[in-house]
Amino acid sequence: MSLPRILVVDDEPQIQRFLKPALSAAGYEVIEAGTGGEALKAVATRSPDLVILDLGLPDMDGKDVIASLRGWSNVPIIILSARDRESEKVDALDLGADDYIEKPFGIGELTARIRTALRHGNRQDAIPTIVEADGLTIDPLRRRVSRAGGLVHLTPKEYDLLLLLARHAGRVVTHKMLLTSVWGPAHGDDLHYLRVFIGQLRQKIERNPTEPAIVRTEPGVGYRLISDQ
Known part of the structure; x- marks a missing residue:
């Protein structure tokens, strides 16, 4: 059985160096992207089960990545960003992100949010039985x-x-x-x-x-x- 695949989109090397071993230890396969363009290509070609996305990317705003993805993909998206303005959170969530975590963050909280997003990712807005x-x-x-x-x-x-x-x-x-x-x-x-x-x-x-x-x-x-x- 293959491990759930997570795409981490962040241009900070220290975040990538921290997240890859932490998420691997938690039972996930991790792939990486440093730009919005790389992220869109990776979702199209690698089919991740979930995307962790920074909003401050070198080639485009993370919100533009969300908008683009939601045109053709329902992959769960968790925003992981240093932007703490309420308007940024609201905009990202309204565009289709599933959750939002501010930097700095705890790996325990992140993995809990990942588990929740993965549980609901396949259901989208279907009405649950109970x-x-x-x-x-x-x-x-x-x-x-x-x-x-x-x-x-x-x-x-x-x-x-x-x-x-x-x-x-x-x-x-x-x-x-x-x-x-x-x-x-x-x-x-x-x-x-x-x-x-x-x-x-x-x-x-x-x-x-x-x-x-x-x-x-x-x-x-x-x-x-x-x-x-």
């Missing part, structure tokens, strides 16, 4: 949400919001994606509206809404549903 999260059960086929056998009553919008997060379980879903998908393009900037609904949803699904374990906030970016899978 999602379990901190004792909560989400059953999309029956449109049923329950805890300990008891039905959790959600409004249609609350359910649609939860289902969208469940479809992307483990991944960041941006404010804009949530708003436009659930309420329509005209509501893409209604952040207060979204926060109100997230608060209402947490009151119904979380054991402790003040310390949410299911729907986590990614400050300035969006939300992430943490499932048991």
